[in-house]
Each structure stands twice: as structure tokens, then as C-alpha cells.
Amino acid sequence: MRVAVLVTHIRAEEKLLLEAFQAQGIEPDVILDRSLDFDLAQGAQQPSPSGKAWSDYDLVLERAVSTSRGLYTLMLLNEWGVPTLNSYQTAHICGDKLTTTLMLAQANVPQPNARVAFTPESALASLETLGYPAVLKPVTGSWGRLLARVNDAETAESIIEHRQTLGDYHYHVYYAQEYVNKPQRDIRAFVLGDRTICAIYRNSEHWITNTARGGKSSNCPVTPQLDEICVKAAHAVGGGILAIDVLEDPERGFLINEVNHTMEFKNSSAPTGVDIAAEVVGFALNFAKGMRS
Numbered sequence: 001m002r003v004a005v006l007v008t009h010i011r012a013e014e015k016l017l018l019e020a021f022q023a024q025g026i027e028p029d030v031i032l033d034r035s036l037d038f039d040l041a042q043g044a045q046q047p048s049p050s051g052k053a054w055s056d057y058d059l060v061l062e063r064a065v066s067t068s069r070g071l072y073t074l075m076l077l078n079e080w081g082v083p084t085l086n087s088y089q090t091a092h093i094c095g096d097k098l099t100t101t102l103m104l105a106q107a108n109v110p111q112p113n114a115r116v117a118f119t120p121e122s123a124l125a126s127l128e129t130l131g132y133p134a135v136l137k138p139v140t141g142s143w144g145r146l147l148a149r150v151n152d153a154e155t156a157e158s159i160i161e162h163r164q165t166l167g168d169y170h171y172h173v174y175y176a177q178e179y180v181n182k183p184q185r186d187i188r189a190f191v192l193g194d195r196t197i198c199a200i201y202r203n204s205e206h207w208i209t210n211t212a213r214g215g216k217s218s219n220c221p222v223t224p225q226l227d228e229i230c231v232k233a234a235h236a237v238g239g240g241i242l243a244i245d246v247l248e249d250p251e252r253g254f255l256i257n258e259v260n261h262t263m264e265f266k267n268s269s270a271p272t273g274v275d276i277a278a279e280v281v282g283f284a285l286n287f288a289k290g291m292r293s
């Protein structure tokens, strides 16, 4: 089995994944995304930065921090028939919150009400329809950056003006969700294919509960209900190795907030007791075997 892992640099997660591959007797080639240079006409026969042809790999595991490098590499490799995790399709959907929302809606997966508009005037009207409080989010991005909880039209107006004036065109896409009155936490569930392998609560004083923003993780039991909605959400975005943010609504129960396709998990193995790296590698090797036969 020949495996390459595409990275921006080796974080704790990549170190754990490489060790888990080694425990399976596999020494993956580590490919740095800064060394990528593709001939667009040549296809998978061309050499990768490791010296091996891309077509020599049974699997390329994409772990780049840079979303655009990861995304375009997946696009090229999948187009050329090289098996990757995740697929370009999945990464493309998860990399954009608007696209994710659309795919979840098409699959009837419960999620917060969400709308999108493209000008300051229509965005204000859109927020009025959605109702306050609402959450304005850039469609791309992570770690809870540049999220704004908007309690009234006056605040909305000023946030929109800032984005319109200071932001590039990405920030002129006014994607908004209703604010979900969750407890002081949300849920981060880890899904591999058809299975939720574990989940954590992220507790925080702040309404943004990302661990990158100080949220504290503890084990969240994977009930059949949680597993069902998470697997359904995973299928809706094309499946693979995914981390799913789930909000608990006091009336409606679980709502899917977003799906992440290059997940961080270093803080989640200890509270859950699940060796996430080993599970990911097991899943990845099975996937690669399936692609070969």
C-alpha cells in the first residue's frame, strides 16, 4: 500500500496520523504543499514532489492547512483518477458554508434556518426575514474567526458596512443563520464513512465554542440519535473523514451547524478514549483497498 500525506506542515494531528500508519507497517511519503507544481496537461503520470508518480499512490490523504492548496490538489488528483481522502467533491462542499447548507437542505438534514444575499440592502432585508439574533458568517474560514452575532438592525448595518468596505468579494456574500439558543456548549462529532466514532462537547462561556477560542472538551456520548443525524449529514456532503458541528436546540433537538473536511482532533482522543488517528488510518486503508479491487 503506497500512501502520501499532503501537509502544509506537520502539526500534532499529522504526527499522530504518521505514527498510526507506521503502526500498520506503512511509511507514507510526506508531501509539502509548498513544493507542489503541477503540469496541467500531463495527468497522474507526472512525478510528485516525492519523486514517485502520482499514479503510484493507492491513496493521498489531504491534510493541508491551506484550504485552497488542498482543494485544488484534490481536484487535479481526482480528475486524474488518484484516490484521495477526502474527495474533491466533499472538500468542495465542506469548504464553503453556503454550499454545505444547500446540500444539507437537499438531503433534509435538520439545520439552523439560513439565508444568503449579496448586497448591503438585500442582506439587511434578509436578516429582517430571518429574525434577530442572527449570526453572520464568512462562507469560508474556520476557528470561529469573523463570526458576528447580530442582535438588531443597527448592528447588522454596521457589520455589513465594514464587510462591504474592508472585505474582498468573499465578504460580500452575506450568509446568515438564525442564532440557536444552545446550552453553553456545542457538539463536535467525528464521522468516518457510515460511523460516528466519537464526539465531544465543547463548553465555553463564549457563544463561540471552538477549542481554538478556548472551548473546553469533554466526552459526549454517541447516542443512536446523534449517530443518525451525523451520518446523514456526512452522506449529504459526499462522505469521508469528517468532523461535524452539532447545535442542541431546546425545541428541535440536534441541528447540524457545519461539516469540516480536514479535521483537528488532537484534543478529542483523551476525553473520548478513542484513538482517532488509528481509526482514521484504519478507515483510510480500507478505503484504499476498496479502490484497488
Ligand SMILES: Nc1ncnc2c1ncn2[C@@H]1O[C@H](COP(=O)(O)OP(=O)(O)O)[C@@H](O)[C@H]1O
Residues within 6 Å of the ligand: 112, 135, 137, 141, 142, 143, 144, 145, 147, 177, 178, 179, 180, 181, 182, 185, 186, 207, 208, 209, 210, 245, 247, 257, 258
Ligand atoms: N447559528 C448559531 N447559533 C449558535 N451558535 C453558533 C451558531 N453558529 C456558530 N455558532 C457557534 O460558533 C462556533 C463556530 O461556528 P462555525 O460555523 O462552526 O464556524 P467555524 O468554521 O469558524 O468553526 C460554533 O461551534 C458554535 O459554538
Ligand SMILES: [Mg+2]
Residues within 6 Å of the ligand: 143, 144, 210, 245, 258
Ligand atoms: Mg466549526
